[in-house]
Amino acid sequence: xxxxxxxxxxxxxxGCGSSTQYLLTTPNPSAHYSRSLPVIGVEKxxxxxxxxxxxxxxxxxxxxxxxxxxxxxxxxMDESLTKELISYIQKSFNHPGVYGYPWDISQSxxxxxxxxxxxxxxxxxxxxxxxxxxxxxxxxxxxxxxxSVALPTGTGDAAVVDTMNQAYARLCEAVAARLAK
Numbered sequence: 089x090x091x092x093x094x095x096x097x098x099x100x101x102x103g104c105g106s107s108t109q110y111l112l113t114t115p116n117p118s119a120h121y122s123r124s125l126p127v128i129g130v131e132k133x134x135x136x137x138x139x140x141x142x143x144x145x146x147x148x149x150x151x152x153x154x155x156x157x158x159x160x161x162x163x164x165m166d167e168s169l170t171k172e173l174i175s176y177i178q179k180s181f182n183h184p185g186v187y188g189y190p191w192d193i194s195q196s197x198x199x200x201x202x203x204x205x206x207x208x209x210x211x212x213x214x215x216x217x218x219x220x221x222x223x224x225x226x227x228x229x230x231x232x233x234x235x236s237v238a239l240p241t242g243t244g245d246a247a248v249v250d251t252m253n254q255a256y257a258r259l260c261e262a263v264a265a266r267l268a269k
Contacts, residue, residue: 109162110144110249114172114257117180121268125181126198126226128267129189133169134204140165144245147211159245169256173203176260177267200224201263208255210248214238217255221263235262 138145143155161168170188177186187193189200200223207218215238222232237258241251 106158108159108245110159110245111162112165112168112172112249112253112256114176114253114260117176117264118261119180119264119268121181121264123181123268125183125185125267127195128177128183128186129191129197129200130170130174130177130186131189131200131202132166133173134202135166135169136206136208139205139208144248145209146248147209153209156245159249169205172256173201173260173263176257177201177264180264181267196226198226199267201267203259203263205259208252210241210251213240215241215248215251215255217252217259219259221266223266231266233262233266235259 138153138155139161141155142160144159144161145153145155148154174186174188178184187197189197202222202224203219204221205217205219207216209216217235217237219235220232221235222230224230235258237255239251239255241248
């Protein structure tokens with residue numbers, strides 16, 4: 089009986105630890121644009137490796153990253169952030185023709201958007217987001233830009249995620265503003 093009870097008890101206790109799952113979401117756009125746009129394809133956002141492990145990462149020193157033991161991301165971050173950017177652009181322009189690229193539809197993209205996030209992490213009392221983006225028009229035009237923001241954050245995982253939401257919203261705003269030009 090003991091041989092059965094001890095492993096069963098250990099198994100049940102392992103499930104007792106709770107974990108919190110977080111989403112990065114963007115608020116409704118603060119600016120709305122009336123510019124008419126073609127079909128837009130948004131490529132999957134490229135993220136640093138530490139954001140692809142499923143756990144909330146923070147930077148402890150200039151060379152050390154630690155992962156939260158109890159906080160994790162709900163879903164794949166590259167897919168989540170791509171969907172949020174698509175939604176933000178759709179709402180900013182009242183334009184449903186924004187899709188994840190590549191896609192399985194017959195239309196070709198009039199504009200393709202590529203975003204590469206090189207840094208997105210809390211370090212000290214700030215959340216840092218550094219990214220580059222590129223827009224390629226089917227007509228041959230091309231534009232690109234750099235984005236960088238450092239926002240003060242509170243302590244604790246929930247405060248860090250809230251600040252990450254604010255930082256990502258600013259990146260979405262910058263990409264939408266460039267589309268409007």
